[in-house]
Amino acid sequence: MTLQELAQPRQDYSYAFMDAYAKRELRRRILKAIAIPGYQVPYASRELPIARGWGTGGLQVSLSLVGPESVVKVIDQGADDSVNAANLRRFIVRMSGAQTTTDTTKATILQSRHRIPEEIMGEGQALVLQVPDPEPLRGVTADMSKAAQLHADMDYGQMWLLLYEQLVRYRQYIQGASYPSLVNRRYVISPSPIPRWDTPKLHQAAHLTLLSAGREKRLYAVPPYTDVQPLEFSDVPFQIENQQGWVCQTTGIENKFMNELPQADGTSQYELSDSGYAEKLASTGTTDATYYDDQGHFYHAGYLKPPVLPTL
């Protein structure tokens, strides 16, 4: 008997690229993350044929979930066609044989970098967000071990202090994207670098959201129908980006998240960030239900409040 005979015929790649042991471990970690909403589960992150920082965390989750029957949508900054999204989508399909779509409502797995699409996702759909830095307490301490202790003690005092200082100094919260949010009234998470516009979509969602950081080796989850609250003082409400009056140059619509396009004459034009949504609108003239309606009202009434300029 030889080694040759004992080993299986040489395959260039396992199904969905990762070996079976790795896939099993990822699935178990995902289950643990779902069982403890917002808790960062450490995992042994595998290297993939994509550089670290380019979505290996999200990719490992997608590869652990994907099967031949899956329907996969991949976006970056909201666009299906961005080079990075196209690259990731090609890889997933090549390794799994799954189908692809640009229609948010048809995807069973939706991997995204930095955006949640405009159309409401439903039960049975998994949103996989790519996370560069899973640690919302990075501004409080650079040390992951210390941060883990703070999370365990639910000691978010210093985090709140940072927000207090922002109000004293700037009269408003200055956090752009990656707005720290409280999940299930227990763990504070970084929702990944999605704009503030998208953060409310995590709250009481019908779909499952998985967030994974490959380089930092942590994954966490927001299970369906879970409370998610951006950190805010009770008398100074959290604010989404102000894009009032921004009209998409291609579709003519408003009140969906726009990209700002600098023009040569110093002005700006705008276009829809969610390219799949724009495509649907253009081809069929209509879309499925959206988180923000045509007037810009969020579908959970009362969740977003008008701005308050705090007095000092």
Add this chain to the structure above:
Amino acid sequence: MLDISNRPSSPHFDAPQLVTTPPLLRATGLHKRYGRIEAVVDVNVEAYAGEVVGIVGESGSGKSTVLRLLNLEDTPDSGTYTLDLPGMADQDLYALDRFARRTIQIMNIGVVYQNPHLGLRMRFTSSGNVAERLLIAGERSFATLRQAARESLATSEFPLDRMDDPPRVLSGGMQQRVQLAKALALKPALLLLDEPTTGLDVSVQALVLDTLKQLQRERHMTIVLVSHDLGVIRTLADRVMVMRHGRVVEQGLTDQILEDPQNAYTQQLVHAKL
């Protein structure tokens, strides 16, 4: 949301009467060893509501360790600690888990360290330093935080027009006032002071001591005060414990101990200092 405006204040004393209530603070049989050093050996501490207990000793006497144990920063090798407060009257605090201990510390104990860098975040606003206590306790209204910070800083006689300056740019005396304000933010039943005026200019010391005296009188705060400075002890403390090499060598009324020390070491201390 936490509402701290209705917190019970300490019981009020008129002319001296026989004390029939149990002591607010009772720590018994405290032992603490660090490696080969026995920092604290069989120390008992008692403080009645509204009283100031001083702990005096030289460096290495164990007095700061005792304060750390009373602040629930550390647990002793053996010994018990109870605070006679609603909901925890007979509970040995050292037997609780760290999360429960932390909660009790935040809500009921304030501490001022000799070194402001230990007690303050030097690069945040002074008001933020005070507000942090309320934030940890769960306060989420910005207006309430601002108001509470103002009140606390005013009580510590800190100028409100500087409330948003970071401690980093303040004088030593002002930094101690911020520490004090922070310690008082949640109107705790117990205040622990570790050499609060040591290192300050003499005139500034006097001012800070005045504030402490005023505070103690108005609010009948229970205070445990650690100092090597007998002048400070004399000014503030009702009773005093003398510590040496981790043990209590003598204790009694301040006047008694300072005028008529019985123990040889105490005598040495008193004569050398006064």
Add this chain to the structure above:
Amino acid sequence: MYVATRGGEEAIQHAEQLYKAMIGKLTRENIQVIQQQLPYLLDKVMGEGSLYAPELAALALAQTGGDVYEAVLLLRAYRSTQPRIAYAAPISPDNVLTVRRISASFKDIPGGQILGPTLDYSHRLLRLDVLDGLSEDDTAAVEADTPASPTYPAVADWLRSQNLLSPVEMQQIDPVAIPDVTTDAVLFPAPRAHRLQALARADTGGVLALGYASMRGYGLIHPTVNELRLGHAEVEMTHPLTGVPFSAGRVRVSQGEVITSGEKNGYQLGFAATLGWNEIKLIAASTLDLEMNNREPHPAHSEEFVMYHTESVEASGFCIHFKLPHYVTFASSMDSVRKVISTFYSSEAPATPSSDLETIRQVQP
């Protein structure tokens, strides 16, 4: 346009085509030359790639046009998709065919100072005659009368017999039970196995930078290279049916140790080992092994800092990820900046924020 137009996939393909045109055709012959003539580069790539496969390492280097970080990533990724068949027996230095063994602690040591193949004492002059086509074949090595020993006693053992170094307890452990940094979640403080494995596959440049900082004086360590060894080790496996041990092949391995005084009970020893031969990494990494036992505040004293930031694939990947579009996060940040400006610098509200406060950062960039 770079992004968000139809044909993102097409753009990638064209970019790859330009790249291939630039580096030229890949052939088996080119790759064989790389494998033959660049063993130290191969060893660096295999060591950091955590995969001993010289032919694949050479291919990776050829395929990436010599970009070492990319080549390492290729090997690591390939490793992720291969099934694990078995754990080999742990390698003992006594069983390594040692071709180079030196110690800086003593002039001479039992077994001798064996230089082996090295350029340590050569003049660092470019051999321009090669470019002119004028060089002769000077590759013949003269065989010695007495062969060098394949193994050598450890200098550290001599120190131990003198009670200058504390004895080591050999743990009996099933190879399968040894913590594996590639399949375990890494938490701190890390088990020694994780630390040593992390150093074994760390980015050589990163380890050098931190090690150098220690040696220069930021750390407490004034290291002496107690021993440095380069050799070939058998990969010994056990036949799953007959239980007979056999060799699956040989790999180049190297190990190094540094010692420093500082405690009352004698010397402290720092250790590092890696696949392939990489002397710079060994000396710097074994120094860091010692440094990481010290207290803060220097970064080289923090195990977490060292292990996080000397990870080649993660560091290089994250660095270049900043090339990716970030326009949504930027849009969100512009919204914040605009709002602050309008609060403080509009004509109605000319107040300026206090400059005593440090720049308040966002909680996350």
